[in-house]
Amino acid sequence: MKYPHLFSPLKINSIMVSNRIIANPVGHVYEDKALGRPGVVIAGSVITQPGKSSWASPEEPYGFHKYEVEKTRQRILTAHRGGAKASIELGHAGQYARVAAGDFAIGPTSYTRADGVEVRAMDEAMMEEVIYWFAQAAKDAKEVGFDMIFLHFGHGWLVTEFLSPLFNKREDEYGGPIKNRMKFPLRILKAIREAVGPLFPVEMRVSATEWMPGGIEFDDVLTFIKAAQEYIDMVQISCGLDIEHEANVYMATTNFSEHMPNVKYAKVVKENVNILVSVVGAIMNPEEAEGLIADGIVDMVALGRPLVADPDWPIKALEERAEDIIPCIRCLQCYHISTNRRNVGCSVNPRYTNEAWVPRVLSKAEKKRRVVIIGAGPAGCKAALTAEERGHEVILLEKENYIGGAIHYVAMEYFKEDIKAYLEYLKAQLAKSKVEVRLGTEATPELVKALKPDTVIIAVGAEPAAPPIPGIQQPNVIGFYDAITKEEEVGENVVVIGGGTIGAEIGLELALLKGKNVTVVEMTDTIAAQGNMLYKIALRHKMEEAKTLSVMLEARCKEILSDCVRVIDKEGKEVTLPADTVIIATGVRANRKLAESFYGIVPMTYMVGDCERPRKIQEATLEGYTIASEL
Template sequence: MFPHLFAPLTLRRTTLKNRIMSTGHDTTMPTDGTVNPALIAYHRARAKGGVGLIITQVAGVHETARYTSHLLMATTDACIPGYTELAKAVHAEGAAILSQLFHPGREIMESADGLLAVAYAPSAVPNERFHVMPRPLSLAMIEEIIAGYASAAKRLHQAGFDGVEVVASHGYLPAQFLNPRVNLREDGFGGTDAKRQHFLTRVLAAIRTATDDDFVIGLRISAGERDDEGLTIQEALAACKALEPGLDFVNVTTGTSASIGGAVHIAAPMTFAAGYFAADASIFRKALKIPVFVAGRINQPQEAEAIIASGKADVCGMTRALICDPKMPVKAEAGAVEDIRACIACNQACIGHFHRGLPISCIQYPESGRELTYGSLKAAAKRRKIMVVGGGPAGMKAAITAAKRGHDVTVYEAANQLGGQALLAQLLPKRAEFGGIITNLSREMELAQVKVRRGIMVTAALVQAEAPDAVILATGARPHVPDLPTDGHIQIVTAWQVLRREVKLGAKVVVADWRCDWIAPGIAEMAARDGAQVTLAVNGLHPGESLPLYVRDTMAADLHRLRIDVRPYARLFGTAEDTVYLQHTPSGEAMEVSGVDTLVLSLGHIPVDGLALELQELGIAVTQIGDCLAPRTAEEAVYDGLKAGVAA
């Protein structure tokens, strides 16, 4: 089905068995700056799943490269044993492996002790996103860092890696040298294009000298940083042409860490089209003689096949697709495309975990990042009859997991369609792809031979009649509607009613947002696009406070473009006549919005757990999962389902 995607590609003496790549991405799994068993198990799973090339997360090349508290470091020989075990594990499964070599320059996110780090860059040009003012690099320190790239590459070579990728993407140190708006130097490392390229020229030459002729050397670069002060496509292309003699491939991406608007492209959310960056990559493919790799929301093998077949790139980075389904390559090669668990670019457990300093995972496949615990399911000692009540993500995952272990599982769903609240989530603007979680879990249920009974409202009597060996309750939640003081003049509705198009909102709308997630901003956008004047009253610091950064920031851009009036620190108090009354939470002062037709409540959810109480009174043991245990997100629901299925 995918002849171009599964054609081999040779880089020096390393042959990639296919054109699918896991790009370098921080997993937050290392705990002491070296490779650990969790990281090895994570990459082994993807290698076993058929990926052609794994590029491991950034390895710091100098002590000043510590941009987070959990960075892998390649500055001493202590790193070699861990890297050796990782290379052996990946090679044993048939994949090639490279490591990223990294220095962030001014892009310092955090330090290990919570103190502000001293950042270094070509010039004292501040970073906007992290509010870092760097020190200009001395010539002596530049030489130290160049030597650091070489010594790090030498260690990786000794560990058995096939090569390295120098990270010049997303506004990190090499890109800072290339950018004339960030590099203001007038010495041998700045002032002209050639001098600005000199840092990377020296780095690449030093790496080649420290390794050998078989060692692969690549460059990752943003083909345009999508920021007014960022590197342009033309500047990046000129650098690649100049550096091409020292390179075996160029891996192009887009965006920059330096600004909020540019950073969303580091892991673009579902609001961006699949493969949206491939057209820009083709500019580099046409201009360079070496292979060009590309990444950026390439989630399905058919998308990657089309990109490669059309000549836009030679290899496709499919990192989040591989986090969601490590076996995606072998499934694609076998033609089992319907069995692929497709990434929906929600960013919740992958890049979202990273930004919270947690090991990455996937909301659809929580086994990712937890391979040491859930890498393989143990068969049940005894086949049991299991009744799962509720066919949302929690119930579906529990049923799949229990059935895979050998149990006889039936899911009972009150509605005529599986999916629970995911059916509503997919109705929000630009969130249609979220419905993919239903499609994916439904297919997995089919493959696991889970029985499904729809349109069945389960009662305690039905449970007694079925006499299951175990009951898993995933009965979900309903909107929280508090007893607000109101005279009934203003229409008060829930977000669920708006999503189902059960109500007309009128000309002026207030959306009350307690959860600070995607629901209320999505409702506000819907109302604004329908022509209403909208106020979004957020009981938090800002809209999307609980969301992954790039989802939140993309959402903030849409709210601004739609001229939605956003009021943070706003607690809903009540309504009278045509006025919605709010309270400013820090000051306690009143806030008012007048002339309102409709107040939309997005104030969280409360569990639907009545059946649990009834069964407990009858002495029937139950396991509650998902929102009926505590309303949270799909990530917690699916993880609850996994744990319940393993324990069944």
């Protein structure tokens, strides 16, 4: 077995799990993750205190109410389908709770929220009520048939609010030093243990660090865990906060963070407690997970977004098919906070959020067709693999000598190791498939017609935009692809024209890692406007580390000279920037003229991806899949 430690059994209190993988609660669909065969499935969450604890809606019902309990019980049956143990998250949003109009939220300290809602400091009666509801929810979870429970005591929710001096400003016995701040949380844990008895498994999540000034120190977190171990069986180490978006990017990490950022904290916890320890956070592949278990750093690994990208991650690892695991690219498109609840989905898994109409397993086509696909970027590759899986004869034409289209270049960037992993996945899948890949073949209408296709899928992508800037033909001017592939030729003083995601990341890498003096000139008032909210926050944090990087917003390039760039700043003043190298990163334009030239060969002709209009990998993947899955 390739990953013997990852797939070794483990006893959690009175239950036995078949492997060391926890499917953390992301989204509201658990069936795919359960069928992927992790050891534990945390089947979403239930509120504890009705009307006061929901992070979603004041009307959210209590999951064990008589009119809700049967729906909640179905989560157990779903989790059990693949042999996993069923867990349920119990939480209380505290000061961030969604409450009815005119009502108040509760927390350690009184204040008025930005949305005008009053938050009242909890008195003893309020504490007793919260303790009652946590214990009742735990008892109800056990009685309805869950195998264990998962207490969300991290990310800025109620218990965290008491533990952390960032939120807890009390001057009574529940504030001040950690021994006081953890009194109320320990009372909750004691009541839960008494409610479920000594043999029922209890797991607790905590944030090892909050990534906010004034947040809890890790030593205090460790002190709390050591006291809490009397009542729990396993602690899951996370970090960051939820509603505080500046810290959210460390809870749900982006491509600017390292893999496994919380392991260093989990290791210390494991060395200091006598209970099981799990860890969550960018554990991306089976090799990383196996190493954590084999080295005794943790007892279990918790996977969130990797199982969004590929719910079959565990079974593929067990069957030693790691190359078939679809890698998460950490784009955060699956996260409703990051996307402001718009276009929520997965960039690499079209089924996520589309479970109602995207099947888990594709059926074979009733009629076999010859499908010609033009362009081997993400959209073209996904279309080719999907059509081939349906049983069609597929010919994939690519004018370059490589697979990937634009991500061939993106994968070369330092902060894009997850995109690189996805590119390698696409290459591996094409190599294993029956798709006929013709690299170095520039498609023409005549060539495509000669192939006698039944269907043509056009995925020719987009081309770099060249703005009409005087001097753009100067020898010191290069495009963003050349800036990536010929980084050694970039001079010491660099001006990047265009502060979208491409220009911003190129400028960041040149300044932070190469020490170049870089100025990014952007016409709008926003850097990386195409990126989602958390991506932009994480990018800003990383850019702030680059001391030789400057950004000019609401500025336009007036002229490029052989050694400088003349820019009009937001005040209308002309500024001269020294420039050994000028990088044009003003976005891309859909290659529509080329795409449209392939219409008229066969009736079944479709455009997918950036040649329709430039967007994200998410749209390219979904469109490539959608068209091919219906052929």
